[in-house]
Amino acid sequence: MPLHIIRQDITRMETDAIVNAANPTLLGGGGVDGAIHKAAGKGLLLECMKLGGCKIGMAKLTSAHKLPCRYVIHTVGPKWKGGTGGEKELLKSCYRESLKLALEKECKSVAFPLISSGVYGYPKDKALKVAIDVIGDFLLENEMTVYIVIFDKASYQISEKLFADITEYIDDNYAFAHVESRLERSCRAPKMCSESCAAPVFLDKCPTFSGTLINNLAQIDESFSQMLLRKIDEKGMTDAQCYKKANIDRKLFSKIRSDVNYKPSKPTVIAFAISLELPLDEAEDMLKKAGFALSHSNKFDIIIEYFISKGKYDIHEINEALFAFDQSLLGA
Numbered sequence: 001m002p003l004h005i006i007r008q009d010i011t012r013m014e015t016d017a018i019v020n021a022a023n024p025t026l027l028g029g030g031g032v033d034g035a036i037h038k039a040a041g042k043g044l045l046l047e048c049m050k051l052g053g054c055k056i057g058m059a060k061l062t063s064a065h066k067l068p069c070r071y072v073i074h075t076v077g078p079k080w081k082g083g084t085g086g087e088k089e090l091l092k093s094c095y096r097e098s099l100k101l102a103l104e105k106e107c108k109s110v111a112f113p114l115i116s117s118g119v120y121g122y123p124k125d126k127a128l129k130v131a132i133d134v135i136g137d138f139l140l141e142n143e144m145t146v147y148i149v150i151f152d153k154a155s156y157q158i159s160e161k162l163f164a165d166i167t168e169y170i171d172d173n174y175a176f177a178h179v180e181s182r183l184e185r186s187c188r189a190p191k192m193c194s195e196s197c198a199a200p201v202f203l204d205k206c207p208t209f210s211g212t213l214i215n216n217l218a219q220i221d222e223s224f225s226q227m228l229l230r231k232i233d234e235k236g237m238t239d240a241q242c243y244k245k246a247n248i249d250r251k252l253f254s255k256i257r258s259d260v261n262y263k264p265s266k267p268t269v270i271a272f273a274i275s276l277e278l279p280l281d282e283a284e285d286m287l288k289k290a291g292f293a294l295s296h297s298n299k300f301d302i303i304i305e306y307f308i309s310k311g312k313y314d315i316h317e318i319n320e321a322l323f324a325f326d327q328s329l330l331g332a
Contacts, residue, residue: 002139002145002244002247002331003132003136003139003147003316003319004145004148004331005150005319005323005329006147006149006150007150007151008147008150008151009035010032010036010111010149010151011036011038011040011067012068013068013069013111013147013149014068014069015107015109015145016069016070016071016102016105016107017064017069017070017071017101017102017105017107017109017110017111018036018064018067018069018072018073018112018149019072019110019111019112019113019115020036020072020073020074020075021113021115022054022074022075023076024053024055024056025053026048026051026053026054026074027049028045028048030118031118032118032151036067036072039067040064040065040067040072041066043063043065043066044062044063044064044072047063048074054075055076056076056078056090057076057078057090057091057093057094057097058075058076058097059073059075059094059098059100059101060073060074061073061101070107071101071102071105071107073110075095075097075098077116077122078091078116078122079116079122080120080122087122091115091122092130095112095134095138096134096138098110098112099134099135099138099142099146102144103142103144107144108144108145109145109147110147111146111147111148112131112135112146112147112149113151114148114150115131125159125160132316132317133316135316143250145249150323158321158324163321163324165306166306166321169302170299170303170306173296174302223260223261223262223289224256224262224264224269224286224289225257225259225260227285228256229257231276231278231286232276235276235277237276239253239257242272242276243275245275245315246268246271246274246275247319247330248268248272248331249331263291266287267329267331268330268331269290270283270304271315271331273287273308274307274313274318274330275315277313279308280305299327300322300327303322303327304318315330315331318330319331
């Protein structure tokens with residue numbers, strides 16, 4: 001774990017394996033396929049000639065030759081026919097079969113191009129959704145670092161509606177500061193204890209408020225690590241479920257768990273808030289524990305606020321949007 005979306009030339013990836021979007025002959029072609037064969041040298045072509053081609057949706061493995069990885073996994077994606085020819089299931093199979101081979105070879109890292117989104121015409125936003133869904137499901141059950149490698153911005157695209165919605169949200173909120181205090185947003189109780197009270201009282205003396213106050217006071221000295229572990233227990237999640245949903249590496253989570261005073265980065269805190277599906281006020285509380293806050297003068301923060309306020313907690317979808325807006329991604 002986890003899943004990264006990066007802008008890079010896949011032939012330069014120093015992962016255990018890279019995936020080639022090949023044609024059925026496996027003898028090279030254009031685009032990613034041609035670039036990989038060129039960088040690997042003639043030895044790759046000679047090895048591929050012995051494989052007898054590959055069916056659509058399947059995958060075969062070779063050595064990497066002159067490439068800086070260990071293996072090349074060749075998979076044949078479907079050509080887009082309007083979505084009525086079983087293209088989606090075939091594309092899913094490309095990712096599953098490639099990941100299966102990587103797992104069999106005990107690969108710790110693998111890099112994918114966006115399969116079928118080039119000359120095969122698969123719509124880029126739909127191709128990306130398939131890749132994210134299949135890889136995300138795989139990582140919930142397996143430990144591996146997976147990259148989706150985008151060569152240039154033109155080859156990357158999220159849905160037009162999502163892009164437009166986020167853009168509108170940014171335009172509506174950018175550079176506007178919150179004017180309500182945390183207390184004003186979280187407590188709408190009158191200063192009277194209840195309708196039966198004869199006179200105004202302090203909130204900490206009110207029987208309807210005191211229980212919450214006591215719990216809050218008990219958590220004042222709580223560190224970020226302690227708060228995170230408490231929230232995991234409250235949500236009934238296991239540690240693994242939480243850090244995998246957060247797109248966080250197991251080793252990093254172990255550091256957080258073992259160090260009560262661990263100081264996380266802001267994206268790491270947000271990733272855990274997303275994993276725990278915290279509402280906006282609780283996510284802000286968790287950020288404050290680590291010394292951070294969301295700001296309407298920061299585009300990254302506004303995008304995060306957009307997803308949380310909409311109740312959208314798919315971290316891979318959030319990372320797709322962050323990448324589209326040239327922002328840092330969540331997870332580690």
